[in-house]
Amino acid sequence: MSRVLGSVRARAAAGATAVVALALIAAGTAVLLVLRANLQDQAGLQAEVAAREVAAQIATGTAYGKLDLPDGEDHPVVVAGDGGRVLAVGEDVRAVDGKPVRAQQKPGTAGAGLSEDDDDDDDRSGLAPGEVDDDVVLRDGTAQVDGKVADYRFAVVEAKDTRGGKATVRAGSALAPEQEAVGSVRTAMLIGLPLLCVVVAGVTWLVTRRALRPVEGIRGEMAAITASTDLSRRVPVPSAQDEVGRLARTTNETLAALESSVERQRRFVADASHELRSPIASLRTQLEVGVAHPELLDVPGAVEDTVRLQRLAADLLLLARLDAGERPADARVELAAMVREETSQRVGDRFPVGVGELAGGEVAGSRTQLARVLGNLLDNAQRHAAGSVRVSVVREGEWAVLRVEDDGPGVPEGERERIFERFVRLDDARARDDGGAGLGLAIARDVAVRHGGSLGVRTGSVFELRLPVAG
Template sequence: MSRLFASVRARATLAATLVVAVALVAAGTAVLLSLRSNLLGEAGTQAERSAREVATELAVGTPYADLSLDVDDRPVQVVDDDGGLVAASEDLERISGTGVDAVKPRPAASPGGEDDDAADDDSGESLEPGEIGGRITVSDGSATIDGDTEDYRFAAVPVKTENRGTLTVYAGAPLSAEHGAVNTALTVMLIGFPLLLAVVAWVTWLVTRRALRPVEGIRREMAAITASEDLARRVPVPGTHDEVARLATTTNETLAALESSVERQRGFVADASHELRSPIASLRTQLEVAAAHPELLDLDGAVADTVRLQRLAADLLLLARLDAGERPADARVDLAALAREAAEGRAGVRVRGDEGVVSAAGSRGQLGRVLANLLDNAERHARSVVEVSVRWDGDTALVAVTDDGEGVPAADRERIFERFVRLDDARSRDDGGAGLGLAIARDVAVRHGGTLTVHDAPAGGALFELRLPGDGPERPGTCDQGLRVVPAARAGVPRWA
């Protein structure tokens, strides 16, 4: 049972049935109360009409014996000021609810035996002789007429007569129609409501099953994907254009992103293994030769391979931290000072920056790594000039690195930011990095809420623009930090790190 109600379809069916049940009970109760009220009101109107007919006869002086008391076999009583019964229906055997239990009239008093002018209506109305009171009293009771006992609604109508004082006429209307109608309606509800609830539950079950069928298809396909580990598969998208269809679309987008991430990770691992194999193999070979022939040890080459291996390991570690979502520090970094530090040791690199502080929030070490990578890349491609400018562009801190090399083809301006991507076909590792420099720079820029893009430089070559969110400029101005000329032997090297 617990597994049954763990189903969304079962819970939806139960909830819909309960809601309809509550609504039906509320509506049925309101209908019964309204029906009973209307029927009681109709019975009261009939009782009042019968009482007024008798009161009218009394008002015109009709003797008690000639009153129309047995019309429609309804109980009628005529009571005087003293509460004595002076007239009643002929077959009346028992009565309750009128305040007078007598069913047989007492002997009539002699005319003129009381002061007619002093007699007033007990209801509080001051009536003139021959006048019928307008204040009607209604009560419920029962009566037995000719052996048949029924419930009645009684109406009491006062009337002032010429010589018999103030009389009160009690007339009853049967409530059998009210009881019958209410009981019939109640029976219909007791039979019909469960049937209606069963229909509602059945229809809800079917509709919910149809609505959730695509969800079950998505679940089965996701289970199959999990079992097969085939991220190329996709869940079916229903053509309903509703929430389930959007769920399937989002699921497929998630699967596509996951597949892309896994493929990128696999490619990253493969490329990293490939890049690490070369320096490790070279270093091992040199050590083996040195072990056999110490005089042939290439110490400089071993050191170079070790340094290269160390740098590659550091790059891979930084990328791993970036992929893990490492958040940069929230310190203010002076980008102009950072650019000058990155240019130190690179004799003659020109750094131009605003006289005011151009700063951005982030990690000084990671942003310094971005500038170093951009300068390394520019040096490998420049023919003669590498220039760095730091300035404000609105509220954005802009660092631009320009070289006068061959530039980057438009088709490759996004591809060069991919990991282990270099545009040379030979993939020579003798000069340059492993193709991680620009990828690291782009990832660091994105982690700092900025962008890194490449364009054509105004004077030819490549222009790399690093944009980081800042607080806006304080003081305009520029300063130069020198010019570096890259040796011609390195000009035009077609490799982007």
């Protein structure tokens, strides 16, 4: 049950049903109020018409006993004179607002009828004999007609007969039709609202289910990929160009990137194992020979293999930190000063490093890592140079550019990107006697990218490091 309630389809159906239900309740309430008001106004108009017809008869001199009064059940009428004395009453009308009424036409005789509160003794209307007041008072009340008590809308109109006697005509219009109509509409709403909510919930459930069917396909395929660890698989992409389609395409792009990353890590581990095997095997052989025949121990060779292992371990550790997203230090580095210092400390190079233009300019980042980039570029140039290696720093707009060039044969155009891959060495540089493992340029480019710059081959033998100038 909790799983069903927790699904997107269930929440969507419940939300849509709640919104529709609230909207229908608000609309139904408004309709009922408007309908009731209109029916009450209609009943008041009918009561006013009935009251004015009787008032017109009085104004024209018709005797109270001969008034043509409407049917008492539909329009109960009571005509009262001074002091609330009842002058005429409709057929079968027995009480109004719970007060008994009966006609009493003899002057000065008190009879059962309306109280003085229901009729104003003071003549404040200013009516002349034979006139009907234009004002009408509407009020709700009850009347007992033929033994039945019902609700009515009463209209009260004043008039004067031809002799100047004031009469107050109270005529009612039954509210039963209004109550029945409002009750019928209310009953229909109470029955229709749950049915409509059920229909809305069902339609929303089906539409949402159809809309989310591709999502379920994506989820199922992702579960299968997780279970099989086969990152070459891809989730199905629906034909519709909507959010679900974009989700599927983005998921496939993520899977492709993840597959590439995992494959890269696998190659990295395999290549690292291969590169480590040779110096370890060589060092072990030399040590075993030294144990058996100390006089044959090649100490310089063992030291050289140990240095190679140390450098390779340092390179692998740096690559691991870079892959983990290590951010460079937020320091200011003067490239020109760094070049002068690093080149002055290099000993044992095949060719002396020439220093060209050194333009001023600070960059933000790690001096240690940037010095490592410079050292790797110089090492690479020393391996391929024919007689000279040169380094310079120039300023190009908002960029500081460090160039390392040699007079060697240069990098073929088709290899200018491949050489920055890990453990990649060109065929003429496969010898390991210089300690190269194919990681120097890969490390240099990773460091450049993480410093917001780039590293590439400008021409065949010119490597260019571009870094944004700080501040």
